[in-house]
Amino acid sequence: MDELTREFLIESQEGLDRMERCLTDLESRPGDTELLADIFRSVHTIKGTTGFLGFKRLEKLAHSGENLLGLLRDGKLTAEPHIITGLLELLDGLRSILRIVESSDSEGDGNDSELIARLDELQKPASAAKSLQTDEMAALTSSQVQNPLLLAIEQTRKQAEASAAKAAPAAASKHVASAPATNSAAESTLRVDVALLNQMMNLVGELVLTRNQVLQATASDPKMTLLSRRLDMVTADLRESVMKARMQPVSNIFSKMPRIVRDLSQQLGRKVKLEMEGQDTELDKSLLEAIKDPLTHAVRNSLDHGIEMPEKRIAAGKNPEGTLKLRAAQEGSHVLIEVSDDGAGISSQKVRDKAIERGLITAEAAAHLPERELLNLIFLPGFSTAAAVTSVSGRGVGMDVVKTNVEKIGGKVEIESRMGKGTTLRLRIPLTLAIIPALIVRSLEQSFAVPQGALSELVHVSAEQISQGAIEWIDNAALYRLRGQLLPLIFLDRMLTAGKGGRMLEARDIFIAVLDADGRRYGLIIDSLADPEEIVVKPLSAALKDIGVYSGATVLGNGDLALILDPGAIAAKAGVSLNAEEAEAQTDEAVHEDNRGTEYLLVEVAQRRAAVLLSDVLRIEQVPISRIEYIGIRAVLNLDGQLLPIEDAGEILQAVHDEMQIIIVVCRDGERQVGVAVTNVLDVAAGSELFEAGSTQVASGVILLKDRVTSIVDLGSVTALEMNQQAAEPWNMYSPALVENTQ
16 A cells, blocks of 8 residues: 555544544534534545545545535535434445455445435435525516516626625635634644554663663762763653653544444434543553443443333333443543443342353352342353343343453453442553553562552551461461451462461561452562562563463563562452452442441540541651640641641640650641641541531530440641640540540
8 A cells, every 4th residue: 555545544534533523413413514514524535535546436425425515514404313324324434445445455346326325315305495496586587577676676686796796805815814824733743653652662661671770770879869860850751751642532432432322322212311521531542442342342231231211211210311421530540431321220130140041150159149249240251131132232242341351451340230220330441551650579589569550558567466366367268357357368479389378477577468459359468568660561471471470570670570460360369259248348338328427537545535537637647756846835747848737635745755656647627737646546437427516415526436436526626726725625626525435
């Protein structure tokens, strides 16, 4: 294929993509002249270029469509649904021929006579109107011959149309001269081959590795410090620029959905309104291509299995028109894409029965699965709830494709459903596959990388805590009680050496990396931690892939090779699943979502219990008492360059020695931050206020936590107190119920 033809194909595909977006918008705005003009230009450009390149079949089909669009643009036809359907058929026909040209460098020998005849048929109302107008003019001319007055009026009108024809060119040239010069999109953009971008990304990855090694090698050399920092800055900027060049908005795939929703809803007899949010969210081009099919499957499933027929929705008290929402948003190092509908929801019992019927799971195994695990059965290959095979569904492929394709690119799929309310499918996609932030950990005297996207928190367990039973055992399964909930533990060294081990643990400190993989939360026990790094993901050899616990490899800043752990594969290999307590909590949360309690941080202040709203807590600091200073009688802490006022209601600061550490809970109070001195941090628990504000029985701000009445710290009143009131009444920040009920 010569370069001119290749350029024509690229421009034509872009024009047809733009045309498709405009056509779906035109249905809701049939009188929008700008949309009609944009559609006309797309077809007109294709027709003009095909004549030059000698593609006669394309030219003939585009010419027929151009005639119809010309009538629409001139207002002689209205963009009614049947006309838009015909234009969409024209769009498909042009795309089909372009695909043939791209694959064989010729138009093929297909016949477009039926489509051309349909497009010509759609022009007939305008032709009939034109014929009627001609007949009326003929009748008028005949009457003018017999009426001298009408003839004089007609001559005057023609003369006026001729003061106007002469003035028009001058006005037009004046308008062109005064118009500002603007560059077209083609002049301000440059197409770059994706293979070249991939090569640039690989080179930047190598540069990142070299940067990491230089930073470590020059850490102790003051002469090289400035140069190494400069290298670090330039490398980071270059990496970001190359990654931006690979990024594209999700609107590139969202724009295909209105056509799919329109065609499929008409085919299924449903009324559906499509809403899209976050179309400017950007994603790596390779990832964007990878999720195109999963997103299409998800939309088709929502229309076929989710949104009910209009009569069923009316009977259920719903709007006969269903709503399908597509939303994209960036969350940290991931992009979240949601497909949600307000349909009938998914029955977990129906899913269980279908899975058993199709032999995908045994009845005994299904009986022990919690509701969330039952819903996940829809991702099994061969699963379908359709009663019969149709052109839309029933073949047992679709949701397994969604899960497989998303997991191939390092993402994960989550599903939520409530009967009668609807279903939400979430796709969590990494922003890029080439360079990711990771935590470097050590085990068996080797380094491993844990992707930070799957890391929830780190827990340090001392040798003393282990000797006191911090690690609990059920048979040979290790568990750790984290904020009241049992966390299954996996020993990384035992998994890698295929050693089962026993209950005995060495008397040494360990670290637990709390990971969240595919909804399975577990703790990975490691020996030690190193600094987090930006790592370059390298592919694995076939031998390492077969092990099933690694997702890639990387070279660290010190030159060591590190394997990248796959949290999801580790959970699957270890057989981690939702325990009964977590499953019950999640089921209860789904059923009683509107009535669930608020979470609080439970603390101890001078042997008294108090609670801080968890959403107000920014972090917990342990600092030496020597860092506390005083402005007047107010204690303050210089934290990250910000002067933080410290509330010491329990007079903890006065009770500690100079060498001791104190615990400060840093909280948010509107635009300000405030620190609360506490003796101990006890737990995180959910509770609801026992009394409404203004109650005469007991002051408001009292909750029941761990079966004990506890007072809530009112941060608003703390910052509003005067200094002398604070000193005179140190406990007025808490409810009086605290003194009476928490002894």
